[in-house]
Amino acid sequence: DAKQKLGPQINYTITGIDAGAGIMASTQKALSTYHLEGQNWQLQTSSTAAMTSTLDKAIADKRPIVITGWQPHWMFTKYPIKFLKDPKNVFGQAEHINTIVRKGLKKDMPEAYTILDRFHWTPAEMSKVMLQVNDGVDPEKAAKDWIKANPKQVAKWTKGVKKVHGTKIKVTYVAWDSEIASTNVVAEVLRQQGYEPTIQAMEIQPMWASVATKAADAQVAAWLPKTSGLYYKDYQGKFEDLGPNLEGAKVGLAVPKYMTNVNSIEDLKT
Numbered sequence: 001d002a003k004q005k006l007g008p009q010i011n012y013t014i015t016g017i018d019a020g021a022g023i024m025a026s027t028q029k030a031l032s033t034y035h036l037e038g039q040n041w042q043l044q045t046s047s048t049a050a051m052t053s054t055l056d057k058a059i060a061d062k063r064p065i066v067i068t069g070w071q072p073h074w075m076f077t078k079y080p081i082k083f084l085k086d087p088k089n090v091f092g093q094a095e096h097i098n099t100i101v102r103k104g105l106k107k108d109m110p111e112a113y114t115i116l117d118r119f120h121w122t123p124a125e126m127s128k129v130m131l132q133v134n135d136g137v138d139p140e141k142a143a144k145d146w147i148k149a150n151p152k153q154v155a156k157w158t159k160g161v162k163k164v165h166g167t168k169i170k171v172t173y174v175a176w177d178s179e180i181a182s183t184n185v186v187a188e189v190l191r192q193q194g195y196e197p198t199i200q201a202m203e204i205q206p207m208w209a210s211v212a213t214k215a216a217d218a219q220v221a222a223w224l225p226k227t228s229g230l231y232y233k234d235y236q237g238k239f240e241d242l243g244p245n246l247e248g249a250k251v252g253l254a255v256p257k258y259m260t261n262v263n264s265i266e267d268l269k270t
Ligand SMILES: C[SH](C)CC(=O)O
Pocket: 017, 020, 021, 022, 023, 024, 070, 176, 178, 204, 223, 227, 228, 251
């Protein structure tokens, strides 16, 4: 037929990221909710870096590809891609990213607690740091540069907060580009307040466990309500949720804009 079926062109494969990411669970759910499993659609796990380089190659050759996508992320600035409509609302509308701290942090480190509680920025501000890192700038330097360029924003987080002298603090994260940006910015602000921050990247489940067991003090990577929902429930009661540090995020399936006849997850079934 005129438009060759999409499935066979891409081996019925959706190019995903690290297995534990919430977006991967949501995509698995989408495969069954949209009855795509019947057509042996499958979700490939890899990593954010592998996914974006596979996307880069497909776009260079103007080949079809379906990826797990999310905003804020530089992929939407760098590549002409679009989210697929999700009429059955598997991925949810918008996501917010919350700051999660260990129980007792307020008592042990009131200054850090205040800064973490106030930490809040926009997708545009996060994307500035993400793009610098994507252009090869060291994440710590990209964070320093952003802080230097945004003193008013940072003052909102630190106003009236006493400096400390070398208190150690540990922030864990998953090496998604968004969290590399936010974790380095938070760590740098804490450093400028006199803390000695350690940041440690790991998979999503160990990150949630690290705060719940008090091995770490905080994480600013809780994509909610959907993508981290399962971990939030698993560790309920073993952390303190300080609310969103970013709003207006979004997760879903995305394709290059040149795939003009693929605009909804329903269209994958053609
Ligand atoms: C890949 S998104 C940054 C977060 C998530 O899917 O858990």
